[in-house]
Amino acid sequence: MKKLLSSRPALWFLFLFNLSVAAVAPFAIEGSQGVMTAVGMGVVSLGAGVSLIRDRDRDGKAVTR
Numbered sequence: 001m002k003k004l005l006s007s008r009p010a011l012w013f014l015f016l017f018n019l020s021v022a023a024v025a026p027f028a029i030e031g032s033q034g035v036m037t038a039v040g041m042g043v044v045s046l047g048a049g050v051s052l053i054r055d056r057d058r059d060g061k062a063v064t065r
Helices: 008-028 032-054
Strands: none
Touching: 008 032
């Protein structure tokens, strides 16, 4: 499961989907529930985005540290 979730297509999906939900949630859901949904989805999106930036390289292989 870890290998699947750390693949680049899965990370791009998590990043874009959660970012779009975070942008729409405060308008679609009223009150504090919409704000908290946006915050939660934004955190997941940021985590996926950081993983994409951290592991990028020119050859398409994972960077080992």
